[in-house]
Amino acid sequence: MATKPTGSGFFDSLYxxxxxxxxxxxxxxxxxxxxVPVHGHSIFYYFGGISLFLFVVQVVTGILLLMYYRxxxxxxxxxxxxxxxxxxxxxxxxxxxxxxxxxxxxxxFVHMFTVFFTxxxxxxxxxxxxxxIGLLGLALMFGFSGYLLPWNELAxxxxxxxxxxxxxxxxxxxxxxxxxxxxxxxxxxxxGRFFGLHVAILPGLFTVLLAAHLVxxxxxxxxxxxxxxxxxxxxxxxxxxxxxxxxxxxxxxxxALNVLAILAVLFPDGIGAVHWPLGTKADPFAxxxxxxxxxxxxxxxxxxxxxxxxxVLFIEGELFGIIVFTIGGVIWTLVPFVDRKAGNRKASYLxxxxxxxxxxxxxxxxxxxxxx
Ligand code: HEM
Numbered sequence: 584m585a586t587k588p589t590g591s592g593f594f595d596s597l598y599x600x601x602x603x604x605x606x607x608x609x610x611x612x613x614x615x616x617x618x619v620p621v622h623g624h625s626i627f628y629y630f631g632g633i634s635l636f637l638f639v640v641q642v643v644t645g646i647l648l649l650m651y652y653r654x655x656x657x658x659x660x661x662x663x664x665x666x667x668x669x670x671x672x673x674x675x676x677x678x679x680x681x682x683x684x685x686x687x688x689x690x691x692f693v694h695m696f697t698v699f700f701t702x703x704x705x706x707x708x709x710x711x712x713x714x715x716i717g718l719l720g721l722a723l724m725f726g727f728s729g730y731l732l733p734w735n736e737l738a739x740x741x742x743x744x745x746x747x748x749x750x751x752x753x754x755x756x757x758x759x760x761x762x763x764x765x766x767x768x769x770x771x772x773x774x775g776r777f778f779g780l781h782v783a784i785l786p787g788l789f790t791v792l793l794a795a796h797l798v799x800x801x802x803x804x805x806x807x808x809x810x811x812x813x814x815x816x817x818x819x820x821x822x823x824x825x826x827x828x829x830x831x832x833x834x835x836x837x838x839a840l841n842v843l844a845i846l847a848v849l850f851p852d853g854i855g856a857v858h859w860p861l862g863t864k865a866d867p868f869a870x871x872x873x874x875x876x877x878x879x880x881x882x883x884x885x886x887x888x889x890x891x892x893x894x895v896l897f898i899e900g901e902l903f904g905i906i907v908f909t910i911g912g913v914i915w916t917l918v919p920f921v922d923r924k925a926g927n928r929k930a931s932y933l934x935x936x937x938x939x940x941x942x943x944x945x946x947x948x949x950x951x952x953x954x955x
Contacts (some may be wrong), residue, residue, distance in 0.1 A: 597645050610679050617824035620807045624701060628805060629830075629835045630694035630910070636836040637687035638793070640843065641725075644680040645782065652732070654778040656771030659734035660864040667861065678851040682843055684726060688880050691722055699918065703804075703806040709919040711803070714796040716916050721789045727876055728777040728785065731769075739865030741874045742777075743769045746890065751901045768867065812927035856952050857883075863905045874955055884908060886951035915940070 602608055617627060651670055652661040695715060698704055711869035731742045746769065751759035765772030809820055822828055852860040856879050877885045886946075891900035898906075914921065914936070920922040922930045 584953060602701065607925070615823065617804060618800070619805050619824055619828045620811070621809075621822050622808050622818040624697070624808065625695075627701065628756075629832065630690050630697060631800075632685055632832045633835060633839050634690040634694055635793075636839055637683045637690060637843075638789070640683040640840075641680065641687065642786065644683065645786075647846045648680060649782060654774050656734065656774060656865075659732060659774055660861075663733040663735075663861060668713040674851050675847060677845060678847040680913065681853060682846045682850075684729065685853075685879075686839070686843065686846075687859050688722055688726060691719055692880070695719060696937070696941060700934065702704050702809050702922075703808075704919045705922060706919070706925065707803055708799070708806065711796060711799040713916070713921050714792050716790065717792045718796060720787055722794065723880065724875045724927070725781065725789075726880065728781040730878060731777045732781065733859075733861060734774060734865045735862045736865050736869070736872060737860070737862055739867065742773065742872045743871075744875055744885075745877060745881070746773075748885075748901070748905075751899075752905055753902060770867070787798060796863035809927045809929070845892060851877050859901050876955065882951040883947035886947045886954075887943075890950075911940070 619625070649668065650675065651666045652660055653659060656722045663677070667677055668674075670676075673883045698712070698715070712918065727742075727745060746760050746763045749763060752759060761767065763773070764770070766778050780932075807819070839881075852858055876882070884904075888901055888904040891904050893900050895903040918933065922933050924930050
């Protein structure tokens, strides 16, 4: 049970004031009832929260960048250069925004795979899984659209390759590519579209999906490990969400903030495979650089498509790859409906599929950087 304020002291009076107007007693009681299972894999319950925290960082630093960023082929690169060279702490804001974007996508991947391997997608959490898949898709689109915005050489050619790959999709490919680019080629019109997506459409959609995701979690509570099935209540261990888990969550966020601050200050342009030096301005007529690489989270798909032969079974190699990825993606999205088992029964074939997907992503990503 939640401990409601007793009516004395400043905070109690404040609580009384708010409660009289908005009847929050029931909400506080409800929050106090929520409990989080404690077990060997409890640590993974924090990755959803870390993703959430990093998204908030993205919104705040994104708004700060917006104060000086100017979309357009004649102004985008110059405005980003102005931000990092002239605006006070502008370099830091850009660095935090870029680091936080990468860490958020990493946290979302860890979160998704742990949800998968702990069977947390099973009934009644099908819609939590589906909203999660939507959030992952939007997060990847955030990354793709943001990459072009500085309008530097690296981003320009990577976007040309990336949007070109969309052009290989059967039937809708050509039209899709033209809609994405705002014409046949990547130009200032493409920046306009990517900018609109990045700062208006994606944040709006993301916020709606995230709200649904969090409401579902709040209504259904955290999943319990399947090994707990059939145990009596006294053999299960829980902690209260409020305040115990929330305080731990806050501590994890503080640690994430420190990691973020250290990385952003020490490596403002990123490091190794995760980097975003401003470099030179995009020149559509210049020859492409020797190495064109996408961001690390697209590398597995990029590398797999690159390694396919020109033709597979009479189909063009790239098209074959896209078909296989689409089928894999549909199965992954529908996992809660494919796995109809319940209770403590394991779905070994699905778990094998999950390990295969994970191994494939890691192996292709590594190969992408080794063979570069
Ligand atoms: C930016 C994206 C995301 C955010 C901010 C987010 C946030 C959260 C939070 C805060 C929780 C509760 C704590 C936890 O279990 O970690 C959670 C749970 C959950 N999330 Fe996500 N999530 C995101 C993406 C995803 C993705 C990609 C999936 C899977 C496709 C997913 C599926 C789930 C499921 C099924 C639960 C319930 C877990 C349980 O009951 O044990 N989420 N999410």
